Amino acid sequence: MLKIYGRDNSINVRKVLWACAELGIAFEREDWGAGFRPTSEAGFLAMNPNAMVPVIDDDGFVLWESNSILRYLAAQHGGSALYPAAPRERARIDQWLDWQASDLNRSWSYAFMALARKSPEHGDAQQVAASIAGWTRFMRVLEQQLQHSGGYVAGADFTLADIAVGLSVNRWFGTPFEHAPLPAVAAYFERLTERPGFRTYGRNGMA
Structure with a gap:
């Protein structure tokens, strides 16, 4: 059975969990990372020397980097x-x-770290403003794409790209600040919510 190493409040781990839901893959998951077993342990570093989640073990095949895992699965x-x-x-x-x-x-x-996670290390107001401005610029890129794509990020059909981008859109709406109006993105968010995997691992109260 596929093993997934990583805490389920990690956006990158949730990509993998959502992909498993879409693909009907059974898995076991172990909590690793902030608040759980430290990824600095030797056993974890042997799987991923970057000390980051997620990592998968698929019958002895070990892989890290969330978007690479999506492609592999x-x-x-x-x-x-x-x-x-x-x-x-x-x-x-x-x-x-x-x-x-x-x-x-x-x-x-x-x-996100400043406004959603309330990190004391991210309290510089100018950097927060700059981050919001940059974030908004890229979300407008997504808005333009969705206006012309036929419903999803890469075209008319749901793909792996929507798993990665969809969780980032969830984070956009889950971070408290005044958001620019992006009607195509808002409609896309509601469209994704029709998928059980997104309701479980995306729009589930976690940002």
């Missing part, structure tokens, strides 16, 4: 509907997966 467990083999369709999904990890997530990090 879809490819290994019959998820062609979520991650097609056709190069151009797959590249479009990869584009948005990489955008989520490299651009969108970096933009919200400081504001």
Whole structure:
């Protein structure tokens, strides 16, 4: 059985959990990370030298990096509907997966830690404002894409990209500040809520 190492209040762990729900993959999960067993333990570092969650062990195959895990699970467990083999369709999904990890997530990090997590190390008002401005800019990119895509991030159909981006959208609405009006993003959020996996691991009260 697939083993998942990581706390279920981690946005990146929840990506993997939601993917398992979409793909019908049974799993066991162990709590690791902040508030649980430290990822600095030697046993965990042997699996992921970066000391970060999530990590999976699929019958002896160990993998880290959440979006890489999404791609692997879809490819290994019959998820062609979520991650097609056709190069151009797959590249479009990869584009948005990489955008989520490299651009969108970096933009919200400081504001989220300050406003949602109340981190005392993130109390600089100017940095909070700058983070919100950057976050809003990238969310407007998403707004524009959703206005033309046909309903989901990479096109008309739900894909792996929506798992990664959808959880970031959940974090956008779950962080307390005055949000720019983004009607296509709001409609997308409601559309995702129709999926049981998102209700369980996304829009479940956690940001």
